[in-house]
Amino acid sequence: MEIPLVDLKAQYLSIQPEVDEAIHNVLARSDFIQGEEVKLLEREFAEYCGAREAIGVSSGTEALRLALLACGVGEGDEVITTPFTFIATTEAIIHIGARPVFVDIDPVTCNISPDLLEAAITPRTKAVIPVHLYGMPADMDRIMEVARRYGLAVIEDAAQAHGAMYKGRRTGSLADMACFSFYPAKNLGAYGDGGMVVTSDRTKADAVRMLRDHGRKSKYEHLVVGYNSRLDTLQAAILRVKLRRLDRWNARRRAIAAMYRELLENVNVVLPHEDAATEPGYYMFVIRTERRDHLSGVLSAAGIGTGIHYPIPLHLQPALRHLGYGRGDFPQSERAAREVLSLPMYPELFAKQVARVARVVGEVLALPDRIGLGVS
Ligand SMILES: *Cc1c(COP(=O)(O)O)cnc(C)c1O
Numbered sequence: 001m002e003i004p005l006v007d008l009k010a011q012y013l014s015i016q017p018e019v020d021e022a023i024h025n026v027l028a029r030s031d032f033i034q035g036e037e038v039k040l041l042e043r044e045f046a047e048y049c050g051a052r053e054a055i056g057v058s059s060g061t062e063a064l065r066l067a068l069l070a071c072g073v074g075e076g077d078e079v080i081t082t083p084f085t086f087i088a089t090t091e092a093i094i095h096i097g098a099r100p101v102f103v104d105i106d107p108v109t110c111n112i113s114p115d116l117l118e119a120a121i122t123p124r125t126k127a128v129i130p131v132h133l134y135g136m137p138a139d140m141d142r143i144m145e146v147a148r149r150y151g152l153a154v155i156e157d158a159a160q161a162h163g164a165m166y167k168g169r170r171t172g173s174l175a176d177m178a179c180f181s182f183y184p185a186k187n188l189g190a191y192g193d194g195g196m197v198v199t200s201d202r203t204k205a206d207a208v209r210m211l212r213d214h215g216r217k218s219k220y221e222h223l224v225v226g227y228n229s230r231l232d233t234l235q236a237a238i239l240r241v242k243l244r245r246l247d248r249w250n251a252r253r254r255a256i257a258a259m260y261r262e263l264l265e266n267v268n269v270v271l272p273h274e275d276a277a278t279e280p281g282y283y284m285f286v287i288r289t290e291r292r293d294h295l296s297g298v299l300s301a302a303g304i305g306t307g308i309h310y311p312i313p314l315h316l317q318p319a320l321r322h323l324g325y326g327r328g329d330f331p332q333s334e335r336a337a338r339e340v341l342s343l344p345m346y347p348e349l350f351a352k353q354v355a356r357v358a359r360v361v362g363e364v365l366a367l368p369d370r371i372g373l374g375v376s
Contacts, residue, residue, distance in 0.1 A: 056231030060181025
């Protein structure tokens, strides 16, 4: 029996009648652009995050770009972020003419290190984008403290962290603005592309709302040169059905993480960090081992899907060579890139499947190297 890394079909089947009806209703109304469901989702998602405003956009990448613009970041400015994330975080900075400045990760959390933040700030620094990697909230109190001292805007990249909690507050309410992705595999995923900007700052919300829809103030009046970055009504209708289940699904992800933890307790592997101040969303369950490539090969041969998030840190990506970074610049990110392995994680995963994954991991990493390599 194959166990995939994620299984979107299983989730669809579990909510099919409701989703099909939601889709049908949009088709019947045919309010495909900026329809009623978009406004309803925005209201519900803002409330869910504990923020005043939410603005639906066409993707998580677009959310980041529009949030940066709304914070007044532009040509020649510097934006600090982590090199150990999906490339979109950095693309958005480059798209608006700013320069990404990387700060290495904390080796325990894999999130941007608050200890290294201050040293990266220059007179050109305008903003910081911490990423809640794998659904684990970044150390926001310390990041906000440094940012406030230097007058920097902070934008959460919460694309992997829908519903995750930090000190009793939800991601999306922890900084000046937050950006979510509704890419299908995310904790809250659409059936296509989508994203959301969340903020409690009315002025910034208005700026994003205008930018996402051709800089419109009203139907025929355009105040700024904007974009077509809207969230489809169809996706909003689907997302409303799923938002009602997000807490339950996240709780199930945490239960699966707890099972993995227990089953892998005596295995020679580094488990994801978790502390009492956070309630992670477990977008991914990521273990670390120096024998990652061997382990992923054995799991794959056993019909178990894995992923590597991410095998190449951004400062070593060919597309970002012009930033001038080189090997050795961010040693913790480089080491994580060699060691991380994402195990199957989705709410519909059965306990016996979790057990099977853990058993294979245990067989590989509990054995002496010699024998472990011999069986591959
Ligand atoms: C998925 C993701 C994005 C981009 O979202 P899209 O909706 O695919 O554009 C940005 N940042 C992180 C950390 C992500 O995981």
